[in-house]
Amino acid sequence: MCGILLRVSKEPIKKPLCIPQPIQTLQGCSDLSSEIWDTTDPDVIKSFLQQGEKLRPLSPQQVRKLNSLDELRDLTKQLAKVKNNVKLLQEVKEDQVRNIQDQIDDISREDEDNYDDKNHHHTDVNKHGSKNKEEKEDREDKEIESLIYKTSNRGPNYLNYTQFKIDDNYYFQSFSAILSLRQPFTKQPIFKDEFVLQFNGELYNSECLETNDTQYIIDLLHSKIKSNKDRKSAILNTLKELSGEWAIILVDLRECRVYFGRDPIGKRSLCYKVSYDSNRIKEGQQQQQQQQQQQQQQEEENEKEGIEIIISSNSGIGFLECKNEIYEYSLAHNSKGLISHKLKEVARPTFELPDERVVLAELKKQLRAATKIRQDSIHPLTHLPNESALAVLFSGGLDCTIVARLICELINNSNGHTSLDLLTVGFENPRTLQAADSGPDRKLAIKSWFHLCHMFPKLKINLVEINVDYQSWLSHKSRVKELMYPCNTEMDLSIAIAFYFASSILPDLTSAKCLANDNVSWEEFVNNQEKYTIKQEKYLSSAKVMFSGLGADELFAGYSRHEGIFNNINVDNISGDESNYIELAESLNYDIEIIHQRNLGRDDRVMSCWGKELRYPYLDEDFISWVISTIPPNMKFKYSFAKDKKGKNRLVPIRKYILRKLAEELGMSWVSQELKRAIQFGAKSAKLEIGQSKSKGTDSL
Numbered sequence: 001m002c003g004i005l006l007r008v009s010k011e012p013i014k015k016p017l018c019i020p021q022p023i024q025t026l027q028g029c030s031d032l033s034s035e036i037w038d039t040t041d042p043d044v045i046k047s048f049l050q051q052g053e054k055l056r057p058l059s060p061q062q063v064r065k066l067n068s069l070d071e072l073r074d075l076t077k078q079l080a081k082v083k084n085n086v087k088l089l090q091e092v093k094e095d096q097v098r099n100i101q102d103q104i105d106d107i108s109r110e111d112e113d114n115y116d117d118k119n120h121h122h123t124d125v126n127k128h129g130s131k132n133k134e135e136k137e138d139r140e141d142k143e144i145e146s147l148i149y150k151t152s153n154r155g156p157n158y159l160n161y162t163q164f165k166i167d168d169n170y171y172f173q174s175f176s177a178i179l180s181l182r183q184p185f186t187k188q189p190i191f192k193d194e195f196v197l198q199f200n201g202e203l204y205n206s207e208c209l210e211t212n213d214t215q216y217i218i219d220l221l222h223s224k225i226k227s228n229k230d231r232k233s234a235i236l237n238t239l240k241e242l243s244g245e246w247a248i249i250l251v252d253l254r255e256c257r258v259y260f261g262r263d264p265i266g267k268r269s270l271c272y273k274v275s276y277d278s279n280r281i282k283e284g285q286q287q288q289q290q291q292q293q294q295q296q297q298q299e300e301e302n303e304k305e306g307i308e309i310i311i312s313s314n315s316g317i318g319f320l321e322c323k324n325e326i327y328e329y330s331l332a333h334n335s336k337g338l339i340s341h342k343l344k345e346v347a348r349p350t351f352e353l354p355d356e357r358v359v360l361a362e363l364k365k366q367l368r369a370a371t372k373i374r375q376d377s378i379h380p381l382t383h384l385p386n387e388s389a390l391a392v393l394f395s396g397g398l399d400c401t402i403v404a405r406l407i408c409e410l411i412n413n414s415n416g417h418t419s420l421d422l423l424t425v426g427f428e429n430p431r432t433l434q435a436a437d438s439g440p441d442r443k444l445a446i447k448s449w450f451h452l453c454h455m456f457p458k459l460k461i462n463l464v465e466i467n468v469d470y471q472s473w474l475s476h477k478s479r480v481k482e483l484m485y486p487c488n489t490e491m492d493l494s495i496a497i498a499f500y501f502a503s504s505i506l507p508d509l510t511s512a513k514c515l516a517n518d519n520v521s522w523e524e525f526v527n528n529q530e531k532y533t534i535k536q537e538k539y540l541s542s543a544k545v546m547f548s549g550l551g552a553d554e555l556f557a558g559y560s561r562h563e564g565i566f567n568n569i570n571v572d573n574i575s576g577d578e579s580n581y582i583e584l585a586e587s588l589n590y591d592i593e594i595i596h597q598r599n600l601g602r603d604d605r606v607m608s609c610w611g612k613e614l615r616y617p618y619l620d621e622d623f624i625s626w627v628i629s630t631i632p633p634n635m636k637f638k639y640s641f642a643k644d645k646k647g648k649n650r651l652v653p654i655r656k657y658i659l660r661k662l663a664e665e666l667g668m669s670w671v672s673q674e675l676k677r678a679i680q681f682g683a684k685s686a687k688l689e690i691g692q693s694k695s696k697g698t699d700s701l
Ligand SMILES: *[C@@H]1O[C@H](CO)[C@@H](O)[C@H](O)[C@H]1NC(C)=O
Pocket: 184, 185, 186, 187, 210, 211, 212, 215
């Protein structure tokens, strides 16, 4: 995995100050003169990482809030009491409520975050005229440096900064940071056939399991150029063949175009910002300024011309997230702006009912294959045999427990590593003083972990518990907001911050458990947990790859909105439910189509900052196509009726039916009945903002 960054400008651009001197000059690289700096020196890299990890100090108001938690809790209790007091006169009550709420607000309010521009998608670079040029350049320097640091966090093994230009027209700055997981370790960017390639991803095409994937793309592109009618078709046809999780930036030096985008699901993050300049004047043209000004303003109205584009795994103010498509940005004629190309469509759903047992067997096989290919390709460079090479984001629920179970089986059958980390996160609740390890996810995680340990006594399965206190939450919050941008709702934050800490490497928050006795029964264990566990404080997971169960809810109908489609079912006559199932199938397809925007970009940005990468077995492209075209919606969502107390028929829904069957098939009946709980509720990261007036999850922060 890596972080990639490319900046292309029609004006000369300065080397960022954070790139150390000297920088080596290479001539003859495709007739380009390029300047390069790169390093594998851990000390140098460390200084970059530290810059990226820097947390903003708590503001005086935040400190005050932290010191007033007891008072806040008191006030919150008082408030509830007043509100529930039926004897109070309405007016008196309102008065008291207002009074207490004001006190609460005064303590719990937070200072405005500066990181909050919402609508400036396209910044006018030169809005304030050239007298502010220095100020503006200063701001741009800071922006690019901040992106460079964030990019470094994603790839802590190798950094490469390269700048080059085409004639005196186009100026390029590229920065790549690589986390090496595979041998041989490919350095970036790659120049070949007048292309410059930056690639962040993992490919599972069978041909490239033997070679490195960046090389594979370049070779494929090379062969496509010979067989396609033009360079653009060659590029798009190459990208269509890539199978895996990736984001890419590819510059075509010959035709002066930049192609960039994400895989057809959108598993890796990529963001961009185009800057437009209306009246920037090139050096040496100063005198003509007067005459030209009028004309230029005219042109500006007619045709805004992009003068600079920045594309990055991370984002900054004004950035937009790429869709699950490939964008084409032409440097020469940019009047059309960006053109986007869709590589693949989601498969068409089936409504034919196959035999359940056949489907189950095939489902197991397909999901196992998608998991195996993601596990096989991890060859960490430095790992001790007793360290875990991989981890699972683990709430203990259905989706991730199935993934964990399949991984255990694979490890159990191999001769390599025998250790696995299950990562579970919880948040302290400052309002109720509920401890971080007492949320519903934790209880479930312990149960599922215990049963997995029982199933696989040969393995060392660590339950890695990350317990986040309120102060840590407060300290890291602004970093998470910055990383997840342009996602910016309350709900985004509560989900993102849970994932951020789940993947963190913060020893003070982290401990690991393993089971001391494989023979103890669950009933015995659950009442004497301390006795039967070996606990290691300040544990740091060495796994660089994390598996996630994301995608199961989208593929198999796990959300309440899916269930909602069946609200209007007539309990006395269900023969009309075809239309509900058609709607469900459409809704599921849409969920897959949009998951890049709802989840994947955000989650990638907040988790990769720890130098770890995510893999999603359920979001394997072949697996998705197979599920959609083989499993009809009425094997995903099922319902029956039961009489309630009044003797009326009520709908009893079963979400993710076939996946629950799979869990049973895999010997995990303990989890097959589990209800769905969103991470922000399971880990209790939602609504940590204490005392604040109510806001909807979808409100912007
Ligand atoms: C990537 O793989 C190709 C093919 O195996 C090899 O020729 C090349 O040297 C590798 N690149 C690096 C940087 O190791």
